[in-house]
Amino acid sequence: MKRYSAFAIAREAMRHHQGWERAWAKRAPKKKYDVIIVGAGGHGLATAYYLGKNFGITNVAVLEKGWLGGGNTGRNTTIIRSNYLQDPSAAIYEKSRSLYETLSQDLNYNVMFSPRGVIMLAQTQHEIRGYQRTAHANSLQGVETEWIGPNRVKELCPIMNINGPRYPVLGGLWQARGGTARHDAVAWGYARACSDMGMDIIQKCEVTGVTREGGKVTGVETTQGHIGCDKLGMVVAGHASVLAEKAGFRLPIESVALQALVSEPIKPCMDIVVMANTVHGYLSQSDKGEMVIGGGTDGYNNYTQRGSFHHIEETVRALVETFPILSRLKMLRQWGGIVDVTGDRSPILSKTPVDGIFVNCGWGTGGFKAIPGSGWAMAELIAKGESPLTEEFSMFRFREGKFIDESVAAGVAH
Amino acid sequence: MLMLHCPYCGQDVDETDLHAGGEAHLKRFGPGSSDEDFESYLFVRKNPKGIHVERWRHAYGCGKWFLAARSTVTLEVFGTYAAQTKSPPADIQEKIRAVDPDWTWEGEA
Ligand SMILES: Cc1cc2nc3c(=O)[nH]c(=O)nc-3n(C[C@H](O)[C@H](O)[C@H](O)COP(=O)(O)OP(=O)(O)OC[C@H]3O[C@@H](n4cnc5c(N)ncnc54)[C@H](O)[C@@H]3O)c2cc1C
Ligand SMILES: [Zn+2]
Secondary structure, three states: OOOOOHHHHHHHHHOOOOOOOOOOOOOOOOOEEEEEEEOOOHHHHHHHHHHHHHHOOOOEEEEOOOOOOOOHHHOOOOEEOOOOOOHHHHHHHHHHHHHHHOHHHHHOOOOOOEOOOEEEEEOOHHHHHHHHHHHHHHHHHOOOOEEEOHHHHHHHOOOOOOOOOOOOOOEEEEEOOOEEOOHHHHHHHHHHHHHHOOOEEEOOOOEEEEEEEOOEEEEEEEOOEEEEEEEEEEOOHHHHHHHHHHOOOOEOEEEEEEEEEEEOOOOOOOOOEEEEOOOOEEEEEOOOOOEEEEEEEEEEEOOOOOOOHHHHHHHHHHHHHHOHHHHHOOEEEEEEEEEEEEOOOOOEEEEOOOEOEEEEEOOOOOOHHHHHHHHHHHHHHHHHOOOOOOHHHOOOHHHHOOOOOOOOOOOOOO | OOEEEOOOOOOEEEHHHOEEEEEOOOOOOOOOOOHHHHHHHHOOEOOOOOEEEEEEEOOOOOOOEEEEEEEOOOOOEEEEEEOOOOOOOHHHHHHHHHHOOOOOOOOOO
16 A cells, blocks of 8 residues: 655655555455454454554455435534533543544545544533533543533633523533544545455345354355355444344434534634533534534334424524524535434444344444544454453443443433 | 324324333233332333334323334334234234334244
């Protein structure tokens, strides 16, 4: 692989950009692999990458039914933070956030990580107590966050109206090292690095069945034929239940639609990310100047990648009260993704009832931030059969009542 | 926008007046049941890409729970019926099979 660099840009500029290589190779599936990963979203690709980088396992295929990064990885609002309440969450999300800091250098691909700071607004007394508690928990976990008062919030984000009549801003949980990254670039960067290690990324290849022998996985049926494997990683987010059913087990997951929208581009007016969980809205400004807006999920099971209009309406209504300058903006695009939600709003990284099958899902509304950390931990789980970062995230925790309850910390989690 | 017919009020109700309650016809378990039984009842779900038989509450109307059969792929609603029913009525099952011949009613989960 030719490295991307300032020198490469200059060299290519001299020869009409004729020398750029394909970022990843297009290959036909082999008969068999050591490890097959289903799902070329961020989590699947990162899992493959760290299998190669940390464990030297490169006889790997990543199978994708659509196009690489076309699932939730390419549909999210790209908020990155690690200010969670529970210890297991803080560990994996903080690992992830710290990997993001050097990801562009590591992958030799600019993922445009922008640690611009994330604030979660407290707009009720309950939230004040909740976020102060989280700030204390974070200081014990070694995650740098800070409780700040309303005046500091206003300083950080002057376009905010902190004296809203219904939900005045009472303070916030500030994580200066949080921020955003370019979602497509994260998927593309991992894909390029995987391909460079000799892994096969096979698009338009849907897994339609899972073959087993004596309780152990032997391969997958796909739209491009049978492909054998020793180990299988299922990393398909909203389709986790569908794939698990094909392997003969069920998951504690429900799939629902989550939507986002962007406005017409305007001049820079906001250089941090703001989340307002009481009113179910969050906001940041993209490098192109668009205001990027997200809200809450729909209540019902859905695989259509379309959500209900009234949720958009509620989100925008709520944000306009806190950001009055948005009221006359035109919205350009709106879209939805199918997110995989568990009972305790925490993910699943786990062995399964089938020997050799591992599952990574349940990131729901908030897994973009977790891509590097999740891939790191999942690779270890697949390679060694255990990982300190995944231990608490077993799919069997619901049977044992060992929840990792994050819904207390944020009504919406992203 | 989703519209469902409330079998009690006899009205076609807009989604904003309803509250979704997840998978219907779950087998409930009480004191003395095993951990696996509680797990299956409280957390594990079919979550199908296809026909979903589910609970809804007419929250801003009569306030009662009712059941619906709906496709999670097309959002087509095949019919609604009273909550005190053990399985989807025959006419609803027939409508479902008209679009999905492989669909079978498994009974209580
Ligand atoms: C609107 C919206 C906003 C969000 N905002 C944020 C945010 O601000 N911050 C944040 O951290 N997270 C956010 N999220 C959540 C985040 O996007 C997801 O948690 C994350 O992208 C999941 O990544 P993934 O790789 O697990 O799944 P995906 O990117 O969905 O990848 C799964 C892939 O599996 C493929 N697949 C499925 N079934 C099969 C099959 N049978 N065979 C082959 N391939 C298959 C799919 O085509 C898909 O490409 C948001 C999500 C949405 C929808
Ligand atoms: Zn009614």
